[in-house]
Amino acid sequence: IVSLLVIWAGIGIARETLEPLIGEPIDPELYHDITEFVESFDGIEGVHDLIVHNYGPNQSMASIHAEVPKDVDIEASHEIIDQIERRVFAEKGIYLVIHMDPVEIHDEWVLKVRQMVRDVIGQVDPGLDFHDFQMVREEEQIDLFFDLVVPYEYGEEMEDAARLKVLEMIEEKDPRFQ
Numbered sequence: 760i761v762s763l764l765v766i767w768a769g770i771g772i773a774r775e776t777l778e779p780l781i782g783e784p785i786d787p788e789l790y791h792d793i794t795e796f797v798e799s800f801d802g803i804e805g806v807h808d809l810i811v812h813n814y815g816p817n818q819s820m821a822s823i824h825a826e827v828p829k830d831v832d833i834e835a836s837h838e839i840i841d842q843i844e845r846r847v848f849a850e851k852g853i854y855l856v857i858h859m860d861p862v863e864i865h866d867e868w869v870l871k872v873r874q875m876v877r878d879v880i881g882q883v884d885p886g887l888d889f890h891d892f893q894m895v896r897e898e899e900q901i902d903l904f905f906d907l908v909v910p911y912e913y914g915e916e917m918e919d920a921a922r923l924k925v926l927e928m929i930e931e932k933d934p935r936f937q
Contacts, residue, residue, distance in 0.1 A: 802839040807890040820854040829861035
């Protein structure tokens with residue numbers, strides 16, 4: 760019985776030590792806190808793909824993608840990003856690396872198509888989302904690029920079905936959309 764207790768305690772200690780190093784889901788409150796903090800800055804249109812790595816007590820590193828207006832001077836956006844990274848470390852003790860994704864915020868037609876994509880995705884499943892929307896207009900077709908975000912619970916089959924349904928419904932709106 761004592762041997763079993765020692766083995767059980769050893770397994771518990773090993774698990775507590777290894778889980779943060781191997782990777783465990785981020786605390787939802789910390790996720791919300793970081794994303795809201797980054798989004799609160801002028802010049803940041805949205806964020807996604809936050810990943811936090813915990814390397815022990817007070818030793819965390821994170822990366823996040825921040826959408827910035829594509830027509831803003833790159834140096835101005837870079838200064839905002841640097842300021843956010845410094846403030847996150849000073850206030851939260853997390854080394855944050857921010858990747859900038861340029862997005863369109865002025866072209867009415869692009870914004871209209873983006874909203875159409877949002878509506879289609881919501882019709883397929885309100886649990887779906889998207890980010891990194893880009894549009895390239897060519898003579899014969901209009902290329903739409905975006906990342907479709909599916910719920911964690913989706914299996915590969917459900918993910919494929921959702922993706923195909925979104926593509927089908929977008930193409931129904933305008934056959935030039937690819």
